[in-house]
Amino acid sequence: MNKFRFVIPFFAFFLFLSCASNQDKKYIASDSISISEFSSSVELLVSDTNFLEEEILKINAKNPSVQRILVNSDTYLKEGKLIQANSELERALRITKKESAIYLRLAHLRLIQGLTDESKSFASRALLIKEISSWERLLLNVYLKSFI
Amino acid sequence: MKIKLTFSSLGIIVLIILFVISAAVIAIIDTRVTNKLEGVLWTIPAKVYSRSLDLAEGSKVNKSNLIRELEMLSYSEDKYPSKPGEFIYKKNSLKIFLRGYEDQKSGLFKILFKEGKVIKITNQLGISEDLIRFEPIAIGGMYPSHMEDRILLNWSQVPSILIDTILLVEDQSFFDHNGISLRSISRAFFTNVKAGDIEQGGSTITQQLAKNLFFTSEQTIKRKAMEAIAALLIEFHYSKEEILLAYINDVFLAQSGKRAIHGFGMGAQHFFGTSLSNLETEQIALLVGMLKGPSLYNPRRNPNNATNRRNLVLGVLQKGRRINLSSLEEYRARPLGIVSASFRSETKYPAFHDLVRLELRKNYKDSELRTQGLKIQTNLDPVLQESLENSIQNTKDQLIKKYGKKLVELEGAAIAVDISTGEIQAVVGSSNPSKFGFNRSINAIRPIGSLVKPFIYLTALNKYDKYTLTTIMDDSKLSIMSGGEIWEPNNFNKKFHGNIPLHVALWQSYNIASARLGLELGYDSVEETFNKLGISKSIERYPSLFIGSFEMSPFDAIQSYQAIAADGFYSPLRSIRDIKNIKGDIDLSYQYKIEQRMRPEPVYLLKFAMQQTFISGTARGYSRKKIESWQAGGKTGTSDDQRDSWFVGFAGDLLVLVWLGFDDNRATPLTGRSGALEVWKNFINDIQPSSVEKNSFPRIKYVWTDKNDGLLSGEKCKNSLLVPFIIGTEPNTIPSVRNRCASKPKRNQSDVMKKLKKVFKEGQG
Numbered sequence: 064m065n066k067f068r069f070v071i072p073f074f075a076f077f078l079f080l081s082c083a084s085n086q087d088k089k090y091i092a093s094d095s096i097s098i099s100e101f102s103s104s105v106e107l108l109v110s111d112t113n114f115l116e117e118e119i120l121k122i123n124a125k126n127p128s129v130q131r132i133l134v135n136s137d138t139y140l141k142e143g144k145l146i147q148a149n150s151e152l153e154r155a156l157r158i159t160k161k162e163s164a165i166y167l168r169l170a171h172l173r174l175i176q177g178l179t180d181e182s183k184s185f186a187s188r189a190l191l192i193k194e195i196s197s198w199e200r201l202l203l204n205v206y207l208k209s210f211i
Numbered sequence: 212m213k214i215k216l217t218f219s220s221l222g223i224i225v226l227i228i229l230f231v232i233s234a235a236v237i238a239i240i241d242t243r244v245t246n247k248l249e250g251v252l253w254t255i256p257a258k259v260y261s262r263s264l265d266l267a268e269g270s271k272v273n274k275s276n277l278i279r280e281l282e283m284l285s286y287s288e289d290k291y292p293s294k295p296g297e298f299i300y301k302k303n304s305l306k307i308f309l310r311g312y313e314d315q316k317s318g319l320f321k322i323l324f325k326e327g328k329v330i331k332i333t334n335q336l337g338i339s340e341d342l343i344r345f346e347p348i349a350i351g352g353m354y355p356s357h358m359e360d361r362i363l364l365n366w367s368q369v370p371s372i373l374i375d376t377i378l379l380v381e382d383q384s385f386f387d388h389n390g391i392s393l394r395s396i397s398r399a400f401f402t403n404v405k406a407g408d409i410e411q412g413g414s415t416i417t418q419q420l421a422k423n424l425f426f427t428s429e430q431t432i433k434r435k436a437m438e439a440i441a442a443l444l445i446e447f448h449y450s451k452e453e454i455l456l457a458y459i460n461d462v463f464l465a466q467s468g469k470r471a472i473h474g475f476g477m478g479a480q481h482f483f484g485t486s487l488s489n490l491e492t493e494q495i496a497l498l499v500g501m502l503k504g505p506s507l508y509n510p511r512r513n514p515n516n517a518t519n520r521r522n523l524v525l526g527v528l529q530k531g532r533r534i535n536l537s538s539l540e541e542y543r544a545r546p547l548g549i550v551s552a553s554f555r556s557e558t559k560y561p562a563f564h565d566l567v568r569l570e571l572r573k574n575y576k577d578s579e580l581r582t583q584g585l586k587i588q589t590n591l592d593p594v595l596q597e598s599l600e601n602s603i604q605n606t607k608d609q610l611i612k613k614y615g616k617k618l619v620e621l622e623g624a625a626i627a628v629d630i631s632t633g634e635i636q637a638v639v640g641s642s643n644p645s646k647f648g649f650n651r652s653i654n655a656i657r658p659i660g661s662l663v664k665p666f667i668y669l670t671a672l673n674k675y676d677k678y679t680l681t682t683i684m685d686d687s688k689l690s691i692m693s694g695g696e697i698w699e700p701n702n703f704n705k706k707f708h709g710n711i712p713l714h715v716a717l718w719q720s721y722n723i724a725s726a727r728l729g730l731e732l733g734y735d736s737v738e739e740t741f742n743k744l745g746i747s748k749s750i751e752r753y754p755s756l757f758i759g760s761f762e763m764s765p766f767d768a769i770q771s772y773q774a775i776a777a778d779g780f781y782s783p784l785r786s787i788r789d790i791k792n793i794k795g796d797i798d799l800s801y802q803y804k805i806e807q808r809m810r811p812e813p814v815y816l817l818k819f820a821m822q823q824t825f826i827s828g829t830a831r832g833y834s835r836k837k838i839e840s841w842q843a844g845g846k847t848g849t850s851d852d853q854r855d856s857w858f859v860g861f862a863g864d865l866l867v868l869v870w871l872g873f874d875d876n877r878a879t880p881l882t883g884r885s886g887a888l889e890v891w892k893n894f895i896n897d898i899q900p901s902s903v904e905k906n907s908f909p910r911i912k913y914v915w916t917d918k919n920d921g922l923l924s925g926e927k928c929k930n931s932l933l934v935p936f937i938i939g940t941e942p943n944t945i946p947s948v949r950n951r952c953a954s955k956p957k958r959n960q961s962d963v964m965k966k967l968k969k970v971f972k973e974g975q976g
Contacts, residue, residue: 128267128341146800150789153632153803158267160631160864161904169803184807188631188780191811191906 112174115205116140119171122199124164129155133164140172148172163189163199170206182206237444240437244421244444248457255363255584255793256354259558259567260347261591262634262788263312266322267342270329271901276594277305283348283593285484285550292319295489296548310485312346313795317489327901348593349480351558353568353580358469362476363460363584363793364487366452372492372533373475374455376499379531380524382416386451390417390442417442419502420458464498464505467552482510484550492534493542496524510549518547557647562624562640563591565650566766566786574799584793589786590634592627595865595898599625599637600644602894603869607642609889614880621879624651624765625869625890630861632803633773633782649874653766657855657872660759660848660883661720662768665775665817667729667757668717670740672813674732675937680714680816681921686724693754700726700758703849703882712921714934718823720847722758729757743808744771745781759850769859769868775817776844776861778906779809812937815908818844818861819935829884830860830892840902845891847883854878856886863900867891914941915953922946925953 120137124130136151149172155165166189173182186206189195195203264280266272281298286307289297295317298307303324311317319335320343332340352360378385384392392415414422421441445454463471464478472481478498479487490498500520501508510517522543529539558564567589571580579585603623611618627637640650649655671678686708690699700722702708708721716724729737734752741750746767750756763771766784774781782805789800821844824830829847837843845860856871856879869887872879879886916934917924923945924931929952936942945953 126267126269128269131341132267146797146802149802150797150800153788154265156632156803157265158270180806181804184780184805187807188805191778191908193904193907195907 115202116171118202119167122164122167122202124155124162126159126162129158129162129165132158133168136168140168140175145172145176161192163192163195163203166192167199167202170203174206236437237440240441241444244441245448248445248449254355254582256352256360257571257580257583257585257587257790258349258362259351259353259564259587259589261350261589261593261596262636263347263588264345265342266329266332266345268329268331271327272324272329273327273899273901274300274324276898279594279597280345281307283597284346294491295485296483296550309343310346310489312344315344315346346485347588350560350589350591350593351564351567352470353571353577353585354470354557355581358471359473360470360477361460361472361474362480364456364474364476366456368476368486368488369456369459370488370490370495373459373487373495373499375531375533376495376524376528377416377455377459379527379533380499381419381502385416385455388415388417390421390444390446391415391439414438415442416458417445417454420454420461421445423461423463462502464501465509466506469557482549491542491545491548492528492538493521493525493545494548496528496542497521497547500524510547511552514547514549521547560591560596560638560644561647562638562644562650562652563589563596563635563786565640565653566635566638569653570785570787570801571790585798586791586793586795588788588791590629590636590788591786592636595627596637598897599627599639599867599894602890602897603639603642603644606886606890606893610881610886618879620873621871622651622655622874623869623871623887623890624655625867625894626652626765626769627865627867627894628769628773628784629864630773630776630866631780631782631805631864633784634788635784635786636865638786651765651870651874653764655870655872655874656762656764657870657876658760658850659763659768660850660855660857661722661725662763662772662846662848662857662859663757663759663761664717664720664725665821665846666740666744666771667725667732667737668713668820669744669775669809669813669817670732670737671713671728672816673740673809675813675940678713679936679940679942680820680934681712681916681936681942683710683921684713684716684721684724685709685727686711686716686721689723689727691730691754698754700754710920712916712918714820714823715918717817717820718828720829726754726757730754741771743781744774745783745808746771759848765868765870768857768870769866772859772861772868773866774808775814775821776866777805778811778818779807779814780805780811781808782806811906812908812910815911816935816937818842821846824860830858830888832892841900842903842905845888847888849882849884852878853881856881857883858887858891860888860891860895862895863903865895865898865900867894869894910938911935912938912941916942917946917949920946922949923953924949928952 124133132151132155136148136155139145139148139151152165152169152172155162166185170182170185170189173185183206186203189203190200278300286296286298288299290299292298292306292308295308295310298305305322305324306319307322308319309315309317320340321333322329322343323331332343334340354360382392384394395415418438421438449457460474460476462475463473465472465481467481472478475498476487479485479490482498483490483494497510497517500523501517503520507513508517508520525534525539525542528534529536534542567587571587575585603625607618607621607623610621621642623639623642625639626635628635638652640652641648672680686702688699688707690697692698702722703720707723711721711724716728734750737757738750746763750761753760770784773784782803785801787801790798792798822838824845824847825833825838825843826835830845833843841862843860843862845858848857849855854872854876857869859866859868869890871881871886871890913933913935915924915926915928915931916922917928918930918932921942923942928949
C-alpha cells in the first residue's frame, strides 16, 4: 500500500504538466510522458480496488449540500447497497452537474456493478468539467484505462 | 316398504332442506367474505407520481416555475404559514410549511435565493438544512377493471383521532357487539316504520364493511339478511382491530371520473393532497362526515353541505369529549382546505403515461401492476409538462388565426428531456394533450426533413483531418442518376449558393451542399453515425436520405439528438426513476446510463454550427447573452410539400423537440420555422431555463475566419466570424486582401497536427 502512496505524487505532478491550460505547453509536456509507462503505473495503482475506493471517497464536493448527499451515498456503498448509493448520486447530479466528485463515484459504482464501459464513460464525461484538479484527473484516468 | 309421511316427518324433511340451503348460502357468503378481506381489498393499483422536487444549496431555481409547482401541489399563500400546505414568497425568500414526504418531515422552512439559485435553507429553529424535498404529484395509476383506488394503511399510520371519530359517529358500541347491534336495528326499525320508508340505517361498522362486499346499495330485506350473515361471519373470522382497519381501508369516499376513491388514506390524498397522518382534526371530521353520503357531502361539489356535516361531526367529537369547546369553535371556523382535483381517469397526462406503461411492461406483468401497490416515481416535471401542453395548444390557436381554419385539424407532438441524464420531463402526443388515443410522440413516424443534416455534418466533422467548420462546400447545381432516374435536389429558396463554408451550409440548411457532402462521405459512413446516435433502423440508400426523406418518430428523433446535445455521451431516454414496492423498498431502479459514442470535440463543432441557427439563422431573435448562457442550439426541419414541421433545440439543461403536421399526411402551410419553432419558443420563453456552465474543451481553439471563404481573417476584418477548430486543424492562410486587418498565426500547423493525431491515437486524458 505504501509504495502506491509514494508513486501517486509523481503521477499527479506529471499529469499536472500534461493538463496545463496552455495548449502549447500541453503538447510539449505530453511528449515528455511515455504513455505506456503511464498505463503500467496506473495498472499498478489500481491493482488494489479497496485502496482506489478509499481515494475516491476522499474526494469531496465543493457544495456542502451535495457533499451531504455523497456521504449518504458512500455509506450505502460501504454497506453494499448499490441501488441506494446510485439513487443518492443521481439526486446529487440533479442539483449540480459540475461536481467531479459525483462522476468519480458514479464511475467507481459502475465498476463495482460490473459495467466497465459505463464506468469509462462517466470518467470521460467528468473530464469535460472545468476546474478539475490534477489528482481528480488522474483518478478519472484510472477508470478510463481497461483494468480488472 | 311404504314410507308413511306423517306431518312431523314432513316437517323434519323441510327443516333438513332449509338447513342444507342455509348452510350453502352461508358457505357462499363466507367465501365471498374471506375472498374480499384477504384478496381484493388488499389488491392495490400501482400509482404513478411525478418527480419529487429537491431543493438544496446551489440548486437552480426559477421563481415563477417554483410558485407554479406549489400551486399544482395545492399549497396556498398565507402571510404567516403555520399549517402544512401554506407558503409565502417575499423578495428573495420562500417560507413554506411542507406537508412531508418519505424521509422529508413536515415543518416550516425558509429558503433564500440569489441570482436564480438557492443559497440557504433553514428550519423553524433557524438551523441550516442541506436539502428539502417537496412531495410529488400523483399523475395516474394502473387500475383493475373496477377502477378502485386506495392507499393501504397499517395501524401505525392511522391517527387515533380518526378511530375516535369513526366510532363516535358510526358505531359507538363497536367493541361490544358481535357484528349486529340489536339496539341500533330496533332504533332504526321504529324510525323507519314511523316514516313509512327506510330513512335510517342501523348498520354497525361490521355491517357496513359487509355491505361493501356485495357491491350494491339496494335496500331489500334479502340483502339486509345476507349482510347480517356476512357481518356475523366477519366477526367470527377476524378480530375487532382487523375489522376496523379493513373498514378504514375500504370505505367508499368519492368518485373522481372513472376512479373510485376508497379508504381514508386515498381520501386524504384526494381531498387534501397529503397523507392521513398530516391531517388536522377538522379535516378528519370532514372525511368521516362524508361516509353518510359521499356524493351529498362531497366538499368539491357541495361545499356548504360538507361544511355543515363537518361541523356536526366536530360537535359529536366535542360531546364525546375528544375536543374541548374552544377547539370546536376554532375548527369550525376553518375553511375546508380542499386541494384542486387531480386526474379523473387513468392518468392526467396520457402521452407520458403511455411511455411509462411501455417501460413497465418490459419488467412487470399486467396483474402485478394492477394489484401489488407499486409506487412508480417518474421523471415528469409537472411544470414543464403543463407548459409544453399549453405551448402546443396556444401555438395552434395562433397558427389558426394566421393561416385560417385549414389548420383546425393540425396535430402535434413534443418531448422535453434533460440533456445529460436522458430523463424525460414532459411529453405531449396530441394537439389536445389530455385526450387519450393516438400518441404521436411515439407512433407518428414521419420524414424528418433537415433534422437529418446534423447527422451528415457530424459524420464529416468526425473526420477532423479532412473536414472543419470552414471546409468549403459546393452548393451549385447537382444532377445524378438515382434508381434509374435523374435526381436534382433543390434548395428551399430555389437558389444556388456556390462555394460556402461548411458551418454556413448547415445553419442555412442548404440541400444541395448537404446532398453533395453525404454522397462524398458515403452511405456506410453516414449509417455509422446514425448507429452511434442510437438509430437502429437501417437506411435506404437513396441520395434523398441526405436531405430528409428518412422517417422517424419524435421520440426516436429526440433520442438521437440527445447524444449530440450531451457532447457525444449517449443516454437512453427514461420516463421512470424507480419503482418501490408496497413496503417502500426499491423494487427496480432505472439508473442513469451513459455511453461515450463520439469524441466530444467534433460534436462541439457541430453544436457551434447549430448555435448559429439562433444567432444568424432561422431561430434568431434571442439576445446573444441569452444564447450564450443557455448554450442554445437547434435545427429546423421541413419535409417535402411542407407536410411536416420540425424543430429540435437545446437550451440550458433542456433538449426539446416539436413536430407539427396532419394525421392524413396532407401538406401544411408551415415550415419548421413558422410552425414547430413557434411551439418551442413559446415553451422556452415560458419556462426560461437556467443557464449552464460551459464544459471544458482544451483541444478546441477559436480562430477568426471569413464567413464566405472560410480562410483566416481578423477581428477587425469585415465579414469575419470567430469559429472553433480542433487544435491543429485551423486554417493558416490569410488572403492578401485581408493582410492588413488580420494577423498571421504563430504556429506551424503540420507540427501541431502530428501531435494532435498522436494524442487522439493514444487515448484521451
